[in-house]
Amino acid sequence: MSRNPFTRHPKEVGETYVEHMAHASWFGVRMIAGGFACLIHAIFPFxxxxxxxxxxxxxxxxxxxxxxxxxWERHPII
Structure with missing residues (x-):
């Protein structure tokens, strides 16, 4: 197992560092947008x-x- 903290988790989920960064960023931006929508809804419930x-x-x-x-990729059924 890799000791590099930047690549350990991405390898665990079957991704490169850059792939993982792209996916995590995609999720983060959408979470922020969803949270912003909730804040707008809190002020303007309609x-x-x-x-x-x-x-x-x-x-x-x-x-x-x-x-x-x-x-599935880590534990395929053969």
């Missing part, structure tokens, strides 16, 4: 009514799919 929950559902589905892919 705006962004479903945006926060839809954002969370999409992120959960994508993250769950990525986790399943990583597990």
């Amino acid at each position: 705006w962004c009514v479903n945006t926060g929950s839809q954002s969370m559902n999409r992120l959960h589905a994508k993250l769950h799919g990525r986790a399943e892919k990583a597990n």
Whole structure:
């Protein structure tokens, strides 16, 4: 196992450092956008009514799919 803290976790999930950085950044930007929509909804309850929950559902589905892919690649059934 790699001792390099920058590559250890990406290797665990079957990605390079750059691939992992891109995926983590994608998630982070969408989490910020969803949070911003929730803040807008808190002030104006008639705006962004479903945006926060839809954002969370999409992120959960994508993250769950990525986790399943990583597990399958690490432990394939032969």
